[in-house]
Amino acid sequence: MLELNNVSHVYSNGVRALDDVTLSIPKGMFGLLGPNGAGKSTLMRTVGTLQTPTSGSITFDGLDILQDPETLRKRLGYLPQDFGVYPRVSAYDMLDHMAVLKGIAGKGERKDTVETLLNQVNLWDVRKKAIAGFSGGMRQRFGIAQALIGNPDLIIVDEPTAGLDPEERNRFLNLLAAIGENVVVILSTHIVEDVADLCPRMAVIVQGSIELEGAPKDLIEKS
Numbered sequence: 700m701l702e703l704n705n706v707s708h709v710y711s712n713g714v715r716a717l718d719d720v721t722l723s724i725p726k727g728m729f730g731l732l733g734p735n736g737a738g739k740s741t742l743m744r745t746v747g748t749l750q751t752p753t754s755g756s757i758t759f760d761g762l763d764i765l766q767d768p769e770t771l772r773k774r775l776g777y778l779p780q781d782f783g784v785y786p787r788v789s790a791y792d793m794l795d796h797m798a799v800l801k802g803i804a805g806k807g808e809r810k811d812t813v814e815t816l817l818n819q820v821n822l823w824d825v826r827k828k829a830i831a832g833f834s835g836g837m838r839q840r841f842g843i844a845q846a847l848i849g850n851p852d853l854i855i856v857d858e859p860t861a862g863l864d865p866e867e868r869n870r871f872l873n874l875l876a877a878i879g880e881n882v883v884v885i886l887s888t889h890i891v892e893d894v895a896d897l898c899p900r901m902a903v904i905v906q907g908s909i910e911l912e913g914a915p916k917d918l919i920e921k922s
């Protein structure tokens with residue numbers, strides 16, 4: 700369970716991107732829905748300890764993540780909105796390299812990790828191809844594979860379906876839903892359909908404030 704208590708963030712230009720956010724996020728896939736500029740990326744970066752909020756506290760299974768971001772990072776998988784792509788590197792080599800960076804030193808363990816992930820995200824057949832040649836959907840599935848290295852139990856995906864065609868989008872969301880059975884997955888999106896079918900819980904953020912929180916079937920019927 701991830702818990703945010705009275706979290707606010709004011710940028711140096713005075714923009715209040717998060718305004719007293721209090722939110723409990725249980726295990727499973729959680730949708731964070733909001734229009735552009737609502738504060739989704741700020742919230743994701745804050746939970747991912749890439750930035751420190753102006754005020755408030757955040758705990759993950761009791762761990763104070765602002766006091767101990769290093770411990771949180773060992774348990775975190777993050778797919779940022781602007782995930783960089785490495786042109787001439789194959790999917791296999793890139794994952795292998797990232798596994799080294801994550802501290803998986805043993806060659807055998809790394810091979811197992813990389814092979815399992817490539818199969819899980821359905822990129823085994825293209826593992827030797829350069830990521831640069833991948834479609835949007837393949838890149839996002841690659842992004843999920845890199846986020847899953849080291850078995851994180853908190854996974855953050857920021858606007859992952861932007862630019863995906865419907866088939867790729869469904870494939871990607873179903874992959875996330877399968878992952879989310881055992882861990883906390885936070886999916887940020889401005890697309891209602893992304894959260895409606897697959898997220899048991901969701902919140903709506905507007906201008907830095909949580910406007911609604913609950914099960915999509917209750918919230919979306921009302922609006």
Ligand code: ADP
Binds near residue numbers: 712736740780
């Ligand atoms: P989103 O697509 O989530 O709305 P933005 O386009 O607002 O994201 O932001 C893209 C990047 O630019 C982010 O890294 C963000 O930190 C930065 N950024 C956004 N707005 C500003 C701003 N007013 N001043 C400085 N940096 C900004």
Ligand code: ADP
Binds near residue numbers: 711714733734737
């Ligand atoms: P979203 O991801 O929902 O589009 P963001 O978190 O990117 O929203 O942005 C929330 C607000 O904060 C916007 O008004 C944006 O311009 C502003 N913002 C984002 N990043 C920065 C930044 N680095 N510096 C200043 N303002 C920012």
